[in-house]
Amino acid sequence: MSQAKGYAAQSAETPLAPFAFERRELRPNDVRVDILYCGVCHSDLHTARSEWPGTVYPSVPGHEIVGRVAAVGPEVSGFEVGEIVGVGCMVDSCQHCHACDDGLEQYCENVFTMTYNSPDRVTGENTLGGYADHIVVRQEFVLKIRHGEEQLAAVAPLLCAGITTWSPLRHWKVGPGHKVGIVGIGGLGHMGVKLARALGATVVAFTTSPSKREEALRLGADEVVISRDADEMAAHTGSFDFILNTVAAPHDLDPFVTLLKRDGTLTLVGVPAEPHPSPAVFNLVFGRRSIAGSLIGGIAETQEMLDFCAEHGITADIEMIAMDEIEEAYRRMTASDVKYRFVIDMATLGTAA
Structure with missing residues (x-):
């Protein structure tokens, strides 16, 4: 297990606050990603505030993740330590139904595993998302980022929006x-x-x-x-x-x-x-x-989109925030007071926590 730091909601009524937890040990096909930036999606707010049914607490939101590969399992072949990668709304699926076979994991007939607030397919434990210092994801759901380093924060919202x-x-x-x-x-x-x-x-x-x-x-x-x-x-x-x-x-x-x-x-x-x-x-x-x-997109589509955006110089319009500004960001997001996506600089997590 690896010790993780993040921000979590403990209930629908309490503000997000520092939270220490454990990530799983790397399975053979897992990638550990040290998170650099995490976009803030309205889905994060809906989940943290239990505006959608089924929130499991503590809840660590975040599914617009850009980071650096820190470690890989022995069966990982597509990623190397130090590489810049992304993780979006999904971290697993059954990998054998018709939808998964067609590269449309978002329509998995056995239900895809969400990056947060979803049962892990192996352990059944609740998934915890990108408002954290690192995340562990199976390699099939990790994406290559080809934008320049100066654009990485603005790339994060591409993983959902x-x-x-x-x-x-x-x-x-x-x-x-x-x-x-x-x-x-x-x-x-x-x-x-x-x-x-x-x-x-x-x-x-x-x-x-x-x-x-x-x-x-x-x-x-x-x-x-x-x-x-x-x-x-x-x-x-x-x-x-x-x-x-x-x-x-x-x-x-x-x-x-x-x-x-x-x-x-x-x-x-x-x-x-x-x-x-x-x-x-x-x-x-x-x-x-x-x-x-239409619901998000499959992994192949997401990689296609990221490559297209890198080639055409496309990123999201963002406003960078510190981790401890998340509650104010939620308030402003509810008021439509953002152009057009908040992104958390995860380097601020240590200070906040």
Whole structure:
């Protein structure tokens, strides 16, 4: 076992605080990663505050991890000590179902193992995430990072926000000649704009806030539509090949469905606490339009995304914080007061703990 330091929630009502715990001994195919940076995802907050059911305490969140390989098991062949790597939302899966065989571990028919708040497939113990000084992960779920050292903090959110938007863009074959909408300009949406633009699509950003118009253009949108403006929306009726909806609050989907071409798809990646209002069937059947969903991405997709981002100089827009600033970061994140992702400098953990 190795002694680890981290930050944990002990209950839904208590703030995250220093926490000492043990990581497992390396199994033959394990990689130990000393964590340099960990992004802060809204899922972390949902879990720590038990806003989603099933939180097991103590809970150490964090699944946007960039670090350095510190040790490898005897059967590890793809990683070497000193290499910069990433760990995302998954740390294991059954590896033998149809989904896993297809490289889509996020849809594992026997349930993938989450980086935190999930039972380890061998011991059954609760997984503890990246708000810590190191983590131990089987090699199949460790990713190579090819960005420069100066970009590593801004790479961390790619392990969740990046792959969550990349996977549907690739699945629905977004590229040159496509008109693509991105709904919501936040942690997910800002990555959707960057990636869709880099894939060669014409990108239209949708926001409810006129104040975000210039920001969306800066991120790479060709046009910005204020979704509360009926005239601006109507001007795009029936013109989109694909729309990616990143908003995690319940809202009417019908205005976006009507913007799709025949055979167009509206894909949801934001997960609201309450259901969206039921869409009108008329808008779907008269146009053979679809509403779909997408969950993060498989390991092969994630590596593809990281390599693409390194080649095109793409990272997340971030604000760096110290470990002991996490509660304030959660407060600001709830208020949508971040552009666009907080990242914890794990070098501050020693001071905080």
